Amino acid sequence: KQEVTQIPAALSVPEGENLVLNCSFTDSAIYNLQWFRQDPGKGLTSLLLIQSSQREQTSGRLNASLDKSSGRSTLYIAASQPGDSATYLCAVRVQTGANNLFFGTGTRLTVIP
Amino acid sequence: GAVVSQHPSRVICKSGTSVKIECRSLDFQATTMFWYRQFPKQSLMLMATSNEGSKATYEQGVEKDKFLINHASLTLSTLTVTSAHPEDSSFYICSAIGGLAETQYFGPGTRLLVL
Numbered sequence: 705k706q707e708v709t710q711i712p713a714a715l716s717v718p719e720g721e722n723l724v725l726n727c728s729f730t731d732s733a734i735y736n737l738q739w740f741r742q743d744p745g746k747g748l749t750s751l752l753l754i755q756s757s758q759r760e761q762t763s764g765r766l767n768a769s770l771d772k773s774s775g776r777s778t779l780y781i782a783a784s785q786p787g788d789s790a791t792y793l794c795a796v797r798v799q800t801g802a803n804n805l806f807f808g809t810g811t812r813l814t815v816i817p
Numbered sequence: 818g819a820v821v822s823q824h825p826s827r828v829i830c831k832s833g834t835s836v837k838i839e840c841r842s843l844d845f846q847a848t849t850m851f852w853y854r855q856f857p858k859q860s861l862m863l864m865a866t867s868n869e870g871s872k873a874t875y876e877q878g879v880e881k882d883k884f885l886i887n888h889a890s891l892t893l894s895t896l897t898v899t900s901a902h903p904e905d906s907s908f909y910i911c912s913a914i915g916g917l918a919e920t921q922y923f924g925p926g927t928r929l930l931v932l
Contacts, residue, residue, distance in 0.1 A: 747910050750921070805863070808860060
């Protein structure tokens, strides 16, 4: 069974710093990987989706990379802002159109003004 | 972009009552919808997968008679928590797959508190 791990569980950084969140998964046979943001008591907002054939995706200050063979993905946040404070979840899908979306436990990010 | 809505956003009920939560895909057709449960400071746990016009597929350990799922159309799925108990208090999130990239979109969640 696919297991998804996120390290660290929590991270505090001063405003303006660049940071990297890590996600690892045990089975490299994935269909795609998605990064989400969750604010306290709220649902999930999709940030970036990387297909298994891709190496990275970028959106604004966010850049996500995927190394499928080593079972790793990173989310890079440039010039962090207090509004970036949230829990970031990565999730991998193991086959197309199926319910096999496995979530990590998340990294809770706090950006200190 | 694609939007998934949930109603209600919050519900408080007495133990033993039933609660229905609606999940709608607002601007796309979703042949598959998912229901997740999230306890405080934990990640999302898949409860069941709902396909339009067919019975839902439940994950191991989820009671299908307690959590009734109906996916009557390509834009609506409902989750009914029957005879709710305090231990059912949780954050319930629905999700739907749509679009060419098969991105999974999530609803804003429903917080259930059973007294």
